[in-house]
Amino acid sequence: MAKRKEESNSVLPEDILAKLKETKNELLKEEQRLSEEKEAQRLFERKEREKNLSFAELLERHGDQGNKF
Template structure:
């Protein structure tokens, strides 16, 4: 049979531990409302910039792909797409 470990903490230790957990403030509580709103606005702005950059990158890749296909020779196009004569 396994023996139970005895908890050596006193009631005062447990109470102090609970008080310190309750006394901790979150970052939102520590900052003033105006500063918190500025941080939230900056977060939204950065997220929008990131989305815009992703869209620009996607458009650039599509344009480059189109340019590569435009500059391919007939032989390269035929080898890439195969003989799909039934299409025409």
């Protein structure tokens, strides 16, 4: 019953309303995709920075946590 009230109170035609909802869903998907890409880029850059660290910097960062042979 609440759904009928919502439809009758709408000023926009149904086709325009459907198109707006579709556009909203597309924008949400695009936003999520961009967020995932940004996170992947951040992780890649972090790995690249760690790859370029010197032994002294790695030792300072991680301490003497390695296994002794």
